[in-house]
Amino acid sequence: MKHLVSMKDLSELQIIELLDRAERFKKEGIHELPGNYTISNLFFEPSTRTKMSFEMAERKLGLEVLPFEAGFSSALKGESLYDTVKTLESIGLDVLVIRHPDDGYYEELINKTSCSIINGGDGSGQHPTQSLLDLFTIKEEFGTFEGIEVLIVGDIVHSRVARSNADALTRLGANVTFLCPAEWSGEFESVNDWEDYAEKSDVIMLLRVQNERHKDGESYSGESYHERYGLTLERASRMKETAIIMHPAPFNRGVEIADELIENANSRIFMQIKNGVYVRMAVLEAILKGRN
Numbered sequence: 001m002k003h004l005v006s007m008k009d010l011s012e013l014q015i016i017e018l019l020d021r022a023e024r025f026k027k028e029g030i031h032e033l034p035g036n037y038t039i040s041n042l043f044f045e046p047s048t049r050t051k052m053s054f055e056m057a058e059r060k061l062g063l064e065v066l067p068f069e070a071g072f073s074s075a076l077k078g079e080s081l082y083d084t085v086k087t088l089e090s091i092g093l094d095v096l097v098i099r100h101p102d103d104g105y106y107e108e109l110i111n112k113t114s115c116s117i118i119n120g121g122d123g124s125g126q127h128p129t130q131s132l133l134d135l136f137t138i139k140e141e142f143g144t145f146e147g148i149e150v151l152i153v154g155d156i157v158h159s160r161v162a163r164s165n166a167d168a169l170t171r172l173g174a175n176v177t178f179l180c181p182a183e184w185s186g187e188f189e190s191v192n193d194w195e196d197y198a199e200k201s202d203v204i205m206l207l208r209v210q211n212e213r214h215k216d217g218e219s220y221s222g223e224s225y226h227e228r229y230g231l232t233l234e235r236a237s238r239m240k241e242t243a244i245i246m247h248p249a250p251f252n253r254g255v256e257i258a259d260e261l262i263e264n265a266n267s268r269i270f271m272q273i274k275n276g277v278y279v280r281m282a283v284l285e286a287i288l289k290g291r292n
Contacts, residue, residue, distance in 0.1 A: 001014070001286050001287055001290040002110075002116050002287065002290050002291065003106070003110050003116055003117045003118070003287070004117075004118050004119065004128050004129070004283055004286075004287065005106045005110065005117060005118075005119040005122075005126065005128070006119065006125075006126040006128060006164070007126065007128050007131050007132075007164045007165075007167050007168045008126075008167060009128070010128070010168075012171050012172060015132070015135065015168060015171075015172065016172075017286075018132060018279070018282045018283060018286060019132065019135060019136050019139055019279075019282075021282040021285065021286070022132075022136050022275070022278040022279045022281065022282040023136070023140070023278070025278040025281050025282060026275070026278045030060045030061070030281075032060075032061055032062030033061045033062060033063070033284075033285060033288055035288070036064070037063050037064065037094045037095065037288055038063070038064040038065075038066055038092060038093050038094055038095075039058050039063050039064070039065055039066070039093065039094060039095040039096070039097065039284075040065070040066040040067070040068045040088060040093055040095075040096055040097070041054050041055060041058075041065070041068060041096075041097045041120070042068050042070065042084070042085075042088075042096055042097065042098045042099070042100075043068075043070060043098075043099045043120065044070045044075065044081075044098075044099060044100045044101060045099050045100065045101055045121070047099055047120070047121075048250070049248075049249055049250075049273055049276065050099065050120050050121065050127075050129070050130070050276075051099075051120070053273070053276040053277050053280055054097050054118075054120065054129075054280050056277050057277050057278075057280035057281040057284060058284065060277070060281060061281055061284055061285065063095075063284070066088075066091075066093060068088075081098075081100060081102075081105060081108075081109070082108055082109065082112070085098075085109055085113050085115060086112075086113065088115065089113050089114055089115045093115055094115065094116065094288070094291065095115060095116045095117075095118065095284070095287060095288070096115050096116070096117055096118070097118045097120045098117060098118070098119065098120055099119075099120035099121040099122070100121075100122055100123070101122075101123050102122065102123055103122055103123035103124060103125040104122060104123075104125055105122050105123075106119055106122065116287045116288075116290075116291060118283065118284075118287065121160055122160065123160070124157070124158045124159065124160055124163070125160050125163065126160050126163060126164050127160040127161050127164050127248075128164055128283075129276070129279060129280050129283055130160075130161050130164065130248055130276075131161065131164035131165050131168050132168075132279045132282075132283065133272055133275045133276040133279040133280075134161070134165055134205070134246060134248070134272060135165075135168060135169070135172070136275045136278070136279050137244075137246065137268050137271055137272050137275050138150075138169075138174075138203055138244075138246075140271075140275070141244055141268065142202065144173075145169060145172035145173045145174045146172075146173035146174075147173065147174070147175065148169075148173075148174040148175070148202045148203060149174075149175050149177070149200055149201045149202045149203070150165075150169055150174050150175065150176045150177070150201065150202065150203040150205060151177050151179060151197050151201040151203065151204050151205065152165065152166070152176060152177070152178050152179070152205045152207065153178075153179040153180065153204065153205065153206050153207065153229060153231070153256070154179075154180060154184075154206055154207030154208065154209060154229065154256055155180065155184055155207050155208065155209050156178050156180045156184050156185050156186055156188055156190060156207070157180075157183075157184045157185060157186035158184075159207050161207060161248045162178070162188075162207060165205070166178075166188065177190075177191065177197065177201075178190035178191070179191050179192065179193075179194065179197060179229065180192065180229065181228075181229070194229075194235060198235040198236070198238040198239055199238050199239070199240070200240075201239070201240075201243055202240065202242070202243050202244070203243065203244055203246060204231060204239070204243065204244075204245050204246070205246040205247070205248075206230075206231055206245070206246070206247045206251070206256040206257050207247070207248065207256065208247075208248070208249075208250060208251060208252060208256060209225060209252060209255060209256065223254075225255055225256075226254055226255050226256075226258075229256075230254075230255060230256050230257060230258070231245065231256065231257045231258060231261060232258055233258050233260060233261070236258070236261050236264075236266070239266065243266060244266055244267070244268045245257070245261060245264075245266050245267045245268065245269065246268055246269065246272060247262075247269045247272075248272070249269060249272075249273065251269070
């Protein structure tokens with residue numbers, strides 16, 4: 001595997017192998033990779049979890065991490081992403097983790113650079129390592145995906161997380177339902193009422209309302225959204241005892257999820273963040289081994 005830009009790049013077997021490797025990293029500790037590799041994280045959109053998680057994973061694997069700050073780069077002078085990547089290739093980097101606001105930014109890169117590309121999120125397109133850490137968290141909880149009822153709630157049309165997870169979860173045997181306002185469903189079929197979904201779901205995955213991607217008049221106020229589509233305390237009280245709550249974060253307290261539920265016994269939100277380090281270690285290892 002030279003690149004990872006979409007969950008569609010991975011077969012079901014490859015997904016399970018990456019999850020198993022992440023599990024071994026979590027249980028058995030860290031092993032630095034042999035060789036001398038240099039990596040950089042190019043984030044052209046704000047990020048806390050993904051960027052810092054990648055940096056932690058890279059350092060734990062003993063990789064040389066070359067800092068890159070988009071706000072102080074030649075991108076501000078009009079340099080294209082392609083030219084930035086070719087510059088870093090010429091300097092000698094092996095792997096680039098890139099987050100960019102343009103859907104499919106990687107399409108002009110992967111056949112024209114010797115650097116391996118890991119997609120840290122492209123616009124409303126894909127976010128493969130977030131999907132993998134979500135899958136890891138679900139597998140850690142239930143041991144399987146077959147027959148698991150997953151409810152994904154929120155801003156589906158703008159969510160690279162929803163798009164990545166829908167493909168992977170379905171292929172692995174889970175049943176996925178989308179719940180959102182009708183105008184937010186995008187290419188997916190959805191329901192727009194909670195009905196009995198709180199009671200029958202094994203996983204309730206909430207998504208941030210991405211107001212920055214909405215046109216005027218397409219969004220909801222926090223209070224009205226929470227009442228209609230958020231995971232309220234009342235809805236949570238109807239969940240199965242074994243069900244779990246997930247959110248890729250950042251979360252809007254009192255909008256997608258009641259404040260009291262973020263760290264309650266059913267929540268795995270901060271466990272997702274923890275698991276992200278191990279999953280990204282597994283991806284980096286697979287990418288670097290694929291370069292040999």
